[in-house]
Amino acid sequence: MNYKNTPYFKVGRATDLSGRDRAIYRMLEIMPGFLSWFTLLLIVFLSIFAPIAAAYFIIAFDVYWLLKTIYLSIHLRHNWKRLKHNMQTDWQKLVSNLKHEHIVHLIILPFYNEGAEVVESCLEALVETTYDKKKFAVVLAGEERMGTSATALSKEMKAKYGDRFGHFLTTMHPKDKKGELAGKGSNSAYAIEEARRLILDKNNIPYEHVIVSVLDVDTVVYPQYFLCVTWHFLTTPDPFKVSFQPVPFYNNNIWQAPALSRVVAGSSTFWQMMQQERPEKLATFSSHSVAFKSLYEIGYWQKNVVSEDSRIFWNLFLSRNGDYSVLPISYPVSMDANLAPTFWGTVVQVYKQLRRWTYGVENLPYILFGFIKNPKIPFWTKFKTTFVQIEGFWSLATNPIMIFLLGWLPVILGGYRFNETVLSYNLPILTRNIMIVAMLGLIMSSVIFMAFLPVRPKNKGRFANLSMILQWVLVPFTIIVFGAIPGLDAQTRLMFGKYMGFWVTPKHRK
């Protein structure tokens, strides 16, 4: 039986299962949090009872961190070149050499409480793209729980943009549907099924000709995005075995966002850029594109999870017995950096968004449970994926804390016998020096960040430029407060079965 037809395929959490399966899934939910806390507590324990061993471990970890930073910087630099190259490429010329007229772009725009300005800039960017808009089927997917404001916005947008595209559909996802978690996944799944019935079937559009782009409603696509996706779709050996992942920029409001928010947004972009060069470690994230046929075969997005953007990749991966991957297209889409009316509002918003993103750890029990239940996936694929995923979540939650805080712990807790050793004196010096060398990589971050910035608004002075460079000194702080801690927070919630709901990031533009 194909895995997609098993009762586990769309499991959201342990409580969806029963008996032994439930116990196994629950253990897998506990595992990532347990590993992270065990690591941190182990270092505290070693620092007290075996400070020399703790010091050896910390030195080895410092070296690992430094080399990993350099290794990832190489990937970042290469992707920077590739992004620049792809942004300068004439994709229309490339696509025109291929038979492409049959391709239809189904563009799903789920929204919740975003204002007309945000939705409009998204639609306006679609209008501005270099592509035959008659081939666009745009679905503006609202939420019934938002009441009349969502309906009014949908009507307003339909009136304004309805005739600008081949098809324009507005949907209203019914509220309080049993078994659904209110969020983007359930809304998108409802909207795409409506689009299938009302657009694809009605117009006899073959499913295999349709590319779905599910875009967060603050997404502003770059002019050749759909050409770039089309070219990759038409040239990849099997377009139904891959998802197409762009690089998320957060440029829409970057000049208005405070430094903390900019650094977190920039770091997220850099992480995606590095992963674009390591596709085996990549799962779909945020706005991306995928073949409609692939989605239809598995019944679209799960309606009972928070991280639907990455879960859809793992659904496809498991249903195709591991023969599914992400194709990084190294072409950007632009979204909003976190911005609230007040500074503290922004800080809270950044934290909550990072916690929601890092709650992607809910995919780990799903993947590992799928590996147990699906014997058709090759062992080596299971082994590699398991290692990559566990290492990814573990390092996210623990490494920044280990490098920036725990390097000094044996000196504080190690006792006087340890404190009189040369090792004790050198440990903080070595950690500090390695950290300083690793931080030199931030210069490159700064250069790349500046290279992709939109033009400085007239109301911003030259100091704003300087601030865009100096902001990177905040990285040691942001990597802990907006990286490791929300990561640990999310893992701890999953560990204790305090499952999270979908928190919609408010979109605010000054």
Add this chain to the structure above:
Amino acid sequence: MEPLSKNKRRGYLFFFSVVFVICVPVFILYAKGYRFDINKAFQISETGGLYINTDQSGISIYVNGDVVRKTSIIQKSVFVQSLKPGTYEVSVSKDAFQTWNKTLKVFPEIVTEARSFSLKAEPTLNEIHKNLTSGDGSTTSPSRAIVKNPEYALINALFATSTQKVIKIRNVLVKNESGLLHVSWTGENDSIPNYFCESSVCKREIIINSGADVASFDFFPGRDDLLIIRLGDGIYVSEIDDRSPQNIQNIVLGADYDFRVRDGNEIYLKKDAKIYSVAL
């Protein structure tokens, strides 16, 4: 443009793995104090270190006659490493201050710590007058009157109290036994001050070798490793640390001086009926 090829990435991974495998043991050995010895055909030899804390800025620290640091407001200590095991002469000096010297042993992989002190060569004595004048401020005013100084009365009362034979501060117990000071550690072994120990061997008691009978004593303000002692010919400060030499510096020379420490932070001297506060 193609993504980074798998072969290239494997190459980088292999290269960095090799660097990791080489660097980790090298860094650990370096951090422990192992150094290449150029004089011994690049053999690896064990070294140790010295950590000298001065508590003062503008002080020059010498090791075997070479300046290793001049202290500043931010950095008042020095960590000297890569020292071969052996004996080192450490000196701490500053113009117009008394010099502190210490012969310290350096052991492999261990940092030998010491805390210096440097009093002014001639500490300033500010007399606290018995009486104050009060009035309109004019020196010729007939309304000027003489009143008793309450501060003098307070300090004088302090001198009226007898000094103790046994005092204890943070588990450091000092006893005066027939003019000889015995200092012992009454706390846990884990937190014993470094001056009780040499390498990993710690003693329980140190005797202050003042060369004369100690009439009275107290802890030096802010330090539990220094004692103010009254000898027949003056008031001195001695360190408890008895690693050679046990430094003794003078506050004031002369017979008949007595001293008291007020509230653990101010030193007062008294000779005949005159009382002085001491600026060190």
